[in-house]
Amino acid sequence: MASVTLDNIQKTYPNGFKAIHGVDVEVKDGEFLVLVGPSGCGKSTLLRMVAGLETVTDGSLKIGEREVNNVEPSKRDIAMVFQNYALYPHMSVYANMAYGLKIMGLGKAEIDERVKNAASILELTEEQLERKPRELSGGQRQRVAMGRAIVRKPSVFLFDEPLSNLDAKLRVQMRVEIKRLQESLGITSIYVTHDQVEAMTLGHRLMVLNGGNVEQLGTPLELYEKPASLFVAQFIGSPAMNIVDTKMHENGNEVTIAQNVSLALGGGRLKDRAGQALKLGVRPEHLVISEEGANTLPLIVTLVEHLGADTLIHGHFGDDKTDLTVRCSGTQSVKVGEKLPITASLDHIHLFDPATEKRIEF
């Protein structure tokens, strides 16, 4: 058991490309941290630096109290689950799990006990232990890859997009298993994914990366409720948050969304932004269809998606036909071409500075 401390970690490749611009985080003992972001954001590089597969250009990396910047992967007391499993194809499942232990120099009995134990945790049968990886299904291979990590009894688990090669149904199932496993073993884990649903459901905390920079670090709900930037706002949540260009009224008290439609913030809280353009964000699930009235947005419906439990209504409003998506619970009998009055409550409105793309508190 150990914490992982990253102190101003940076990565520059020999060709001059800067992949990581300086990351600070302390992953607490037993915590599950998820690194999430689009491809090329540096999340895998960061994880591989923790594993010792990439060198650290600058900064300090500690596992527990020990600085490990120059320690070999096998000496870092970590275990890693790879995206494509990276199982040795010519070895049986048992031998795959036992290989690292053998190199560690453990005795036969000890190895056997650990492998059998991991197999029972992961519900791998005796017979499956004797098979070759290629004779197993995708989900079973994933279990073996985790088994190989568990038997090492590491201080830290590292997961590099372990579920991305599985089909949708299996992915949900394995996600639950990983969560349960991490909680029962209580081992500090760092998990890389580009899938925001996976990130939200698995992590105690999430680190959203973009272009080698940390956009936000926080619990799933913090990210959902108070996204620190436009990027996080649009990355977390599905369908993505609606973003609308607006203008702050000269009184600093209300924003104009469309002709004749404005939203009062109350109390004149953003006086210093008076007259400025702003980006307004609101999640589809926070828009409601209301009665025809003064301050409603007239949405022209262009597409309706029936998901069963929910209905997604796509449409646009205003002269510049700004796109908007509304999520309603249950089934709705809405037709394409219909005009719907839409409102949103003030609690669920997010404002962002168009230049810095940072959140504006109000």
Add this chain to the structure above:
Amino acid sequence: MLKRVHFEPSLLPYLLVLPQIVITIVFFVWPASQALYQSLLVEDAFGLSTQFVWFENFEELFADPHYWDAFQRTFLFSFLVAALSMASALLLAAMADRVIKGSGFYRTMLIWPYAVAPAAAGALWFFIFDPTLGVMPYILQFFGYEWNHKIYGNEAMALVIFSAAWKQIAYNFLFFLAGLQSIPKSLIEAAAIDGAGPGRRFWTIIFPLVSPTTFFLLVVNVVYAFFETFGIIDALTSGGPANATQILVYKVYNDGFVGLDLGGSAAQSVILMGIVIGLTVVQFRFVEKKVSYQ
């Protein structure tokens, strides 16, 4: 070329390449540079003195009508071996690609000559065409043809071409068959629905699509005919009669080991090396192209 992930630098990689590098230097680079050097020397008949003569050996070679004969002969030989072997292999492969029953049996029965040593292949055909006892001359006699490759140069040439092509059919057959089988079945089916019969399909669809294989095999066959037929020729005709089957590789050996003309033999080696390098470059250009089109 190199893995993204690799091991730390150490002495180990040098130790790992050492055996290969030592053998290459001692048995490839050294002899090749010796050949280069010797090609510029003349040695007297008793091996007592040598003289540096620049390109005199080469000048002498190019002025020698025998050498030009050998050159032309080699090209004719290579062309005919490649053409004969590839044409029969393509015919057989096209048939084998079509048959469903027995294709495994046919394949097995057609590929084994690859394993026969060139010298042994020479012996097999030597026996069959032996002018006094052989089966073929006996049969030809009924048609009023007197076969004797020990006297007639053209017949000797035909015999070595035939034997060399025979041995290479297996190789060409395998590659043509693989090329044919890699053509998507849907293309053939589309052509069939368009109304093209089997013969038309072969010439308009199948043959153009195996042309990369054909070109690759052409280079391989020329290399084979140039350099790997020594055993066949030595066993069958020893370059005779009257040098009628002496190709360049055989002449290098003959002038060097039998005629003891070191400078001349070395100069011939150098020219042959030039030819191999040229063929290798052609082949690699082709491989590169194939890769970039994928």
Add this chain to the structure above:
Amino acid sequence: MIENRPFLKFIEHLVLILGVLVVAFPLWMTFVAATHDAARMGQVPLPVLPGPHFFRNLDVVLNEGLWGGDGSGVGYMLVNSMIMALLIAFGKIVISLTSAFAIVYFRFPFRMGFFWLIFITLMLPVEVRILPTYEVVAKLGMLDNYWGLTVPLIASATATFMFRQVFLTIPDELLEAARIDGAGPFRFFKDILVPMSRTNIAALFVILFIYGWNQYLWPLLVTTDQSMYTIVMQIGRMLEGAEEAPQWHLIMMTALLSVIPPVLVVLFMQKLFVQGLTETEK
């Protein structure tokens, strides 16, 4: 696909059967010749069906040799050929595996230089540089022994390139997983790379065994001591003698013996053989 052309089907099989017959004809005649006695083999026309003397001829060839020869058989030549073929195949595989490993998995000064040096061997077949290579081997005192027979033929760009190709297709994550498991270069090579390449190794072995067994010119040059002769070079020597005293039943028995081992390898390891042939040409 439905195609009702019975005549075409007939032609297909006819062409293939004729092809098989032409290809097999010389081997059949060889076998037939090896089953008759000297008297029958001196009469025209020669027989086309096997006779009763196969085992006697075999015994003579293995233990006595040609009449008028030195009286020793060719048994030991088969052994020499086997040793030469195995040494060449093993040697090529070992040095190609290690050098491909170094070139693919290490970054070190002169890496590309070594790569090009190995590449050169592709351009210099032994037939081309025959005389100077012979001189080098003679200078090193390697005539008339197994070293001289095999070592100069062992360097191989083709095999190195093939293993390089195989290694490049092995995913990087496997090396990373091995490093996390604590495996160093040696262990990675022994426990992961070599076992993972074993079918490629076997396929290459088939091709190289045939290559080694069939060597003719090189053994002819570097062996003068009869105890080092190989079976393939013996054929050439017998044919030279065939002018004066044709003992076709024995010569063809010898040819048969020289052909059988590599042909059996091709027939029984056909899959590996085809794989090896196509892989080395990549």
